[in-house]
Amino acid sequence: MSKRYDSDKVRDLVHRIYRAYGFTEEQSAEVAKTLVYTDLHGIASHGVQRMVMYDHFIQNGKIRVNSRPEIVKETDVSAVVDANFGLGQLNGIYSMNLAIKKAKAHGVGIVTTKRSGHYGIAGYYANMAADQGLIGMSSTNSRPAMLPTHATQAFVGTNPIAFAMPAEPHNFIYDAATSTVPQGKIEVYRKLEKDLPAFWVAKDGDQEINDHNDTEDLDALRDPLSNVGLTPLGGVREETGSHKGFGLAVIVEVFTSILSLGNTSTEITPEDLQVGPCQSFIAIDPAIFGDVDQIIKRFSEYLQQIRDLPAIPGKKIYVAGDKEAIAYEDRKQNGLEIDDKTLAEVKAIADRLGVSYGALDMA
Amino acid sequence: MSKRYDSDKVRDLVHRIYRAYGFTEEQSAEVAKTLVYTDLHGIASHGVQRMVMYDHFIQNGKIRVNSRPEIVKETDVSAVVDANFGLGQLNGIYSMNLAIKKAKAHGVGIVTTKRSGHYGIAGYYANMAADQGLIGMSSTNSRPAMLPTHATQAFVGTNPIAFAMPAEPHNFIYDAATSTVPQGKIEVYRKLEKDLPAFWVAKDGDQEINDHNDTEDLDALRDPLSNVGLTPLGGVREETGSHKGFGLAVIVEVFTSILSLGNTSTEITPEDLQVGPCQSFIAIDPAIFGDVDQIIKRFSEYLQQIRDLPAIPGKKIYVAGDKEAIAYEDRKQNGLEIDDKTLAEVKAIADRLGVSYGALDMA
Numbered sequence: 001m002s003k004r005y006d007s008d009k010v011r012d013l014v015h016r017i018y019r020a021y022g023f024t025e026e027q028s029a030e031v032a033k034t035l036v037y038t039d040l041h042g043i044a045s046h047g048v049q050r051m052v053m054y055d056h057f058i059q060n061g062k063i064r065v066n067s068r069p070e071i072v073k074e075t076d077v078s079a080v081v082d083a084n085f086g087l088g089q090l091n092g093i094y095s096m097n098l099a100i101k102k103a104k105a106h107g108v109g110i111v112t113t114k115r116s117g118h119y120g121i122a123g124y125y126a127n128m129a130a131d132q133g134l135i136g137m138s139s140t141n142s143r144p145a146m147l148p149t150h151a152t153q154a155f156v157g158t159n160p161i162a163f164a165m166p167a168e169p170h171n172f173i174y175d176a177a178t179s180t181v182p183q184g185k186i187e188v189y190r191k192l193e194k195d196l197p198a199f200w201v202a203k204d205g206d207q208e209i210n211d212h213n214d215t216e217d218l219d220a221l222r223d224p225l226s227n228v229g230l231t232p233l234g235g236v237r238e239e240t241g242s243h244k245g246f247g248l249a250v251i252v253e254v255f256t257s258i259l260s261l262g263n264t265s266t267e268i269t270p271e272d273l274q275v276g277p278c279q280s281f282i283a284i285d286p287a288i289f290g291d292v293d294q295i296i297k298r299f300s301e302y303l304q305q306i307r308d309l310p311a312i313p314g315k316k317i318y319v320a321g322d323k324e325a326i327a328y329e330d331r332k333q334n335g336l337e338i339d340d341k342t343l344a345e346v347k348a349i350a351d352r353l354g355v356s357y358g359a360l361d362m363a
Numbered sequence: 364m365s366k367r368y369d370s371d372k373v374r375d376l377v378h379r380i381y382r383a384y385g386f387t388e389e390q391s392a393e394v395a396k397t398l399v400y401t402d403l404h405g406i407a408s409h410g411v412q413r414m415v416m417y418d419h420f421i422q423n424g425k426i427r428v429n430s431r432p433e434i435v436k437e438t439d440v441s442a443v444v445d446a447n448f449g450l451g452q453l454n455g456i457y458s459m460n461l462a463i464k465k466a467k468a469h470g471v472g473i474v475t476t477k478r479s480g481h482y483g484i485a486g487y488y489a490n491m492a493a494d495q496g497l498i499g500m501s502s503t504n505s506r507p508a509m510l511p512t513h514a515t516q517a518f519v520g521t522n523p524i525a526f527a528m529p530a531e532p533h534n535f536i537y538d539a540a541t542s543t544v545p546q547g548k549i550e551v552y553r554k555l556e557k558d559l560p561a562f563w564v565a566k567d568g569d570q571e572i573n574d575h576n577d578t579e580d581l582d583a584l585r586d587p588l589s590n591v592g593l594t595p596l597g598g599v600r601e602e603t604g605s606h607k608g609f610g611l612a613v614i615v616e617v618f619t620s621i622l623s624l625g626n627t628s629t630e631i632t633p634e635d636l637q638v639g640p641c642q643s644f645i646a647i648d649p650a651i652f653g654d655v656d657q658i659i660k661r662f663s664e665y666l667q668q669i670r671d672l673p674a675i676p677g678k679k680i681y682v683a684g685d686k687e688a689i690a691y692e693d694r695k696q697n698g699l700e701i702d703d704k705t706l707a708e709v710k711a712i713a714d715r716l717g718v719s720y721g722a723l724d725m726a
Contacts, residue, residue, distance in 0.1 A: 073653060151673065198603050206675055241543045248524075250535070254498070288473075302621065310515045317514050318513075
């Protein structure tokens with residue numbers, strides 16, 4: 001079950017929890033903003049749902065509260081950042097701001113960040129650039145979760161690709177795991193006690209797992225050495241394009257762990273405190289190609305042409321960012337949708353930290 | 364049926380055909396090289412199979428034999444090229460060389476090219492950069508062929524994404540349509556009289572077409588206003604990730620037609636001589652991030668770890684570029700595999716142009 005909660009009250013609670021961990025006022029505000037932004041846009045898998053995981057990492061020292069990211073190599077158009085195991089969201093904001101600065105000065109900025117942490121939705125960082133009139137892209141690697149085509153062991157991360165660009169009536173924001181669904185989506189379905197509606201999880205390479213009660217197999221998803229993994233975008237067969245989703249995940253690995261010489265997916269474990277995921281942040285100024293107003297107008301018209309196509313009866317055509325914009329209007333007015341288990345987890349964290357936990361209901 | 368033919372003899376024949384069209388000696392050599400490279404790497408859909416289409420366009424003036432690409436806007440890291448409707452392959456080679464030059468001088472080069480033509484495999488251009496130690500990327504838009512998720516009318520192109528990077532024992536080369544398969548693959552299956560083995564073509568948005576004898580529906584694939592289209596990578600349902608493949612196609616549209624202010628997919632028709640596809644070419648020097656030898660070594664090791672994973676019984680694990688490398692060794696030794704219909708088409712072109720057509724068989 002999930003109920004509705006006031007986004008401002010939730011943001012305030014998250015803020016106070018992060019202050020209690022020892023983050024600065026500004027850092028806590030930024031983290032609370034990213035997590036609530038995510039729930040406001042309807043992406044429940046990566047919002048406050050993720051707090052219990054971060055809490056675990058802050059407690060075991062995998063997330064280091066007092067560390068700061070530093071630039072270890074830099075050119076006019078690029079940088080490598082060592083995140084020193086700070087909180088992923090803070091590294092992400094730092095790194096994307098660096099890419100944006102370079103794009104504004106030199107047209108393009110490509111930043112790759114190593115020894116980071118789970119940074120939430122990649123789309124948040126891509127959209128930071130779009131909000132400033134630029135094209136933004138971001139990706140992260142992650143612990144082994146996806147099955148390479150024909151493999152019986154999870155190996156690559158779910159490695160999302162995010163791309164954002166200014167458009168009317170709202171920014172185009174693409175943010176998608178290169179697996180059929182991200183890890184967090186499985187967690188949400190399990191919390192809601194719903195069976196998986198498509199071939200999202202495979203055992204032994206090609207056996208479909210759908211039953212949410214199949215605890216043993218679904219728990220094994222979190223074990224990088226197991227024979228259970230997420231399917232690549234395109235499924236598990238070459239005929240359906242499995243190698244395409246898997247290949248995109250490898251490309252993400254290049255921009256994150258390979259270019260930064262950080263940890264590849266296979267080296268990332270929740271236990272080892274000396275390893276962390278890597279992320280990439282790209283900003284491009286469309287002005288280096290042509291008149292920005294004209295470019296955005298043309299793009300917006302193209303997107304509208306797509307929305308206006310004839311559709312399958314009972315279905316609607318969305319372009320990337322549309323559903324999130326609709327969710328935002330709804331959540332802003334009617335509150336965030338948070339499931340009972342997640343809320344209980346957050347309350348337990350607040351209680352343990354001695355953070356006062358008032359009612360979060362809509363006023 | 365398809366038989367084996369000597370790659371040097373085929374290259375020579377293609378070269379002489381392009382000379383007969385009026386291309387220069389150097390241009391003809393480049394075109395012949397790209398087409399035979401494609402067949403040598405086992406990508407039959409985009410090699411000499413495409414000559415009949417180019418022949419049609421050269422005859423009707425859509426491909427202008429004597430035009431040359433020109434730079435219409437430029438910065439240190441970017442350029443917009445007007446291809447003036449020259450042959451796509453020649454525009455591609457010109458534009459990627461420009462991106463490579465910029466990457467060598469400034470770390471990154473992004474070139475977007477408008478009013479071009481069908482340029483064959485995107486991977487060829489990406490690999491030009493990888494062959495010089497750089498990361499290369501290329502994409503093209505194309506006439507409407509793919510169904511946006513939930514739409515009943517084809518609208519976006521098959522918009523491939525190519526990415527290449529140096530690695531051992533051979534370059535990593537990803538080259539994939541953002542539809543489940545490219546248009547050319549359907550043509551090859553029809554020429555071979557084989558049914559489509561998966562959900563590659565949809566009618567009315569979600570009805571699967573597999574029968575290679577279903578001439579009416581499969582011919583309609585070529586009509587941009589029809590109710591038949593290629594499925595996005597991820598199929599036609601959101602549950603299987605349809606919106607992800609479709610969204611990637613829109614991102615390709617940004618880098619090709621939107622930034623260059625050229626023709627979007629929907630404007631491209633075989634008939635209109637004043638419109639043409641747009642392409643993008645990106646080169647990145649890995650040296651701006653770190654020691655290149657170390658980066659390539661680490662990447663090569665990562666790819667090998669994937670190849671060495673346990674596999675589904677009877678299946679093998681490939682990373683992008685592996686199958687093409689295997690095909691190359693085979694074709695180099697045993698000849699190109701060209702189907703009878705394609706060979707008859709090429710022979711008819713040679714005959715019409717008065718180009719002598721000797722035996723192409725292996726010596």
